[in-house]
Amino acid sequence: MSEPSEVLRVGLLGCGTVGSAFVELIGAEATTIEARTGLALEVVRAAVRDVNRPRAGLPPGLELTEDAAALVVAPDVDVVVEVIGGLEPARELVLAALAAGKPVVTANKELLATHGGELFAAADDAGVDLLFEAAVAGGIPIVRPMRESLLGEPIRRVMGIMNGTTNYILTRMTEHGDSYATALADAQLLGFAEADPTADVEGHDAAAKLAILATIAFGYEVTAADVAVEGISGVEDTDIEFARRNAMEVKLLAIGELIPGTDGAAEQVAVRVHPALVPATHPLASVRESFNAVFVEGDAVGELMFYGRGAGGAPTASAVLGDVVDAAVNRRKGSSASLGKLAPGRILPPAELASEYYLHLDVADRPGVLAAVAGVFGDHGVSIRSVVQQDHDDGAALVFVTHVARHADIVATVEELSALDVITEVGSVIRLVAETS
Secondary structure (H helix, E strand, C coil): CCCCCEEEEEEEECCCHHHHHHHHHHHHHHHHHHHHHCEEEEEEEEECCCCCCCCCCCCCCCEEECCHHHHCCCCCCCEEEECCCCCCCHHHHHHHHHHCCCCEEECCHHHHHHHHHHHHHHHHHHCCCEECHHHCCCCCCCHHHHHHHCCCCCEEEEEEECCHHHHHHHHHHHHCCCCHHHHHHHHHHCCCCCCCCHHHHCCHHHHHHHHHHHHHHHCEECCHHHCEECCCCCCCHHHHHHHHHCCEEEEEEEEEEEECCCCCCCCEEEEEEEEEEEECCCHHHHCCCCEEEEEEEECCCEEEEEEEECCCHHHHHHHHHHHHHHHHHHHHHCCCCCCCCCEECCECCHHHCEEEEEEEEEECCCCCHHHHHHHHHHHCCCCEEEEEEEEECCEEEEEEEECCEEHHHHHHHHHHHHHCCCEEEEEEEEEECCCCC
């Protein structure tokens, strides 16, 4: 005779797109989960802003409350799921749940990217889980493999397309010839972009996800404020065309690297989000539409890529549910997952970041212009790998690709170029990403 299933009572903070999808998914998968794990999952209560607002699809027995503070410490709640987003009151509620000895599952990337160190320490002190697979790349299983499967792997770089909105926009610009404004409007119409798309198109969403992954990968506390960020709003049609002619794709990349120390100096973490020219042969170049992908490079394992839907109610709810099951199993065993002791982040200053660069300049079409421009590059120690001149009716365009250069030297070069009377406009300045090793 089989043993009776253990009932796990879930308290839910937030019942919007992800929360309602999570409740629906539990209803659909509860029998399978119970058969495989011996756990009977039940959402007993959900905290919402307005209990009187109509909500379709919720089970009739689900209790709604506006008292989130009481929910997280209630004796009939075993695990807390936080999907309200934002910093407060999410931070206070998560800390209260952890202090009460309750495992917490969260999809809140902003919270973890800002207060992750405090929250991870609180979970360790309480001896309970703080799990967050859904906070990075939606339904793509990337957090758990990095926390567990790659725990002993010296990871040297994490690089990925971590925002589906920007990838959709760049795909439309590349494959359909849309302008940035047209592609953005299309993304908003389809629900890929918010009415205010700033967090996505200016790179802040990807920066929060990168901060979380870099913390896991390198063992240093990295916050979103540490990430150097550039968005895609400045990407122009001419940049897309240059990429196409040179067998490359323009992608918004989030890149975290562990930079070894030299001459006795300590190693540092470099974290940045920016548009990049990616060779067509690189696995990330083929990631299209609203899909996400994370490329991980380790000393022993080599190169790995995780790919899938990076957002949306159902994929995110799937990741939340997986964490809830993990938290329940750990709770039954009297154990919990931990990131271990995080060292204070030693962040490489953005000015010291180095890369190859693409620069597009509109110039007057007269003798001596190329020599004057090349002299500015040389004055700042920036070596030119190639230059192409493109004539048009009212002048010319010079397109430069540099060898590897410090960002500070590129910035100084651009500032001086902008002051030259032969320069009509300094256009895009975009980094290049090397082939895979």
